[in-house]
Amino acid sequence: MIKNNKITIAGQKETPLSKEQKQFNRLNSQILKEKELLLNWQNKITEFKIIYARELAPLQDLHDKSRAQIVYLFDEIYDDKSFTKTERKKMLYIIEEIAQGLAADDEKIKAIYNKRGSNNFDEEQAFMNENAINYMKSAVSKDFDINLDDIELNKPEDFIKEFEKQMQEKISAAEELNKPNRKKSAKAREKEAKIAKETQEVSQSIKEIYRQLAKTLHPDREADPDERVRKTELMQKINIAYNKNDLLTLLQMQLELEQIDQDSINSIGIEKVKHYNTVLKKQLQEIKQEIFFTCDRFQMEFDIPMFEIMPYPDWIVSQLKKDIKEMTREVKQIQKDLEGWRSFSVLKEHLKEFKIPNRNPSNIPLWMES
Numbered sequence: 001m002i003k004n005n006k007i008t009i010a011g012q013k014e015t016p017l018s019k020e021q022k023q024f025n026r027l028n029s030q031i032l033k034e035k036e037l038l039l040n041w042q043n044k045i046t047e048f049k050i051i052y053a054r055e056l057a058p059l060q061d062l063h064d065k066s067r068a069q070i071v072y073l074f075d076e077i078y079d080d081k082s083f084t085k086t087e088r089k090k091m092l093y094i095i096e097e098i099a100q101g102l103a104a105d106d107e108k109i110k111a112i113y114n115k116r117g118s119n120n121f122d123e124e125q126a127f128m129n130e131n132a133i134n135y136m137k138s139a140v141s142k143d144f145d146i147n148l149d150d151i152e153l154n155k156p157e158d159f160i161k162e163f164e165k166q167m168q169e170k171i172s173a174a175e176e177l178n179k180p181n182r183k184k185s186a187k188a189r190e191k192e193a194k195i196a197k198e199t200q201e202v203s204q205s206i207k208e209i210y211r212q213l214a215k216t217l218h219p220d221r222e223a224d225p226d227e228r229v230r231k232t233e234l235m236q237k238i239n240i241a242y243n244k245n246d247l248l249t250l251l252q253m254q255l256e257l258e259q260i261d262q263d264s265i266n267s268i269g270i271e272k273v274k275h276y277n278t279v280l281k282k283q284l285q286e287i288k289q290e291i292f293f294t295c296d297r298f299q300m301e302f303d304i305p306m307f308e309i310m311p312y313p314d315w316i317v318s319q320l321k322k323d324i325k326e327m328t329r330e331v332k333q334i335q336k337d338l339e340g341w342r343s344f345s346v347l348k349e350h351l352k353e354f355k356i357p358n359r360n361p362s363n364i365p366l367w368m369e370s
Contacts (some may be wrong), residue, residue: 006032007251015261016121020273031248034287044313048320059327067098067335068109075112082344087351092116132156205275209250210242212259230314247279290341
């Protein structure tokens, strides 16, 4: 098994580390840290999805159905002459608050909302979407050089998809920056030739490591069946690392297979270290981009606002468990209330105590929220 060892160039008393060697060690440490973070995000997102599907999704369905029962009940009894004008006003408020969160996916609820409420749901939703998109555009313009003003966006989800698309296009454009179509000056051509040469040398350095590993591990040269299986698995890892230009993994495999030792690493020439640093800088950037898009796709899939900060991977699972606990409590309370409110006297007692809250969300009962 290949371990995730840290490849470090060790300094000697008589020959301290050069600037390039220090950069190599620093990039190595940063890459290992970002790889660990990426793996942690991937693992926690997988854990989140399992818990979500097993526990929260069924709860959400029950939660929505229970809240819908409140809307149906209040719509059915709203015109009953047993209720005063004040009581009906309170019932109407509850109908609107609950129905607003359910009407998008329930035509029956939407019809009640339009019948009882003061606004048309579709018109209201379009207005809210427009405000949300304008806010998101404003937030993006502060941190990203992206213009979405000329693109038709009807829902926040459309904005997120277009934002991700343009971010990916910007990354691709940045990679093509060194390939202008206009006629180049002699200095520009010289610089381009130098970059091309360095790129070729970098590619050659990685190819040399790959060939050494492939020569040792090629399964076709192995007679023992068990050993052939092991070498086949290792070759697959080598091929993946080589295709990704994952220099550190290739060096780690050389260490594990004793093709190189610490003295070999310490004695890597400065020019080769420079080539390696070029590879490592690009790899570090790619891992950071992968973390960004991993989190971005996760937030989009589970309707988490794209500007809400997810501080660390464990946070998403801990928040999910809190949501499950809170929703379990809410469902029990709704079902208990529904059972009691079938008696008008009990409902009237509840409405007497209930006060229409201020628009501050913290004052709205949890079971009313969408």
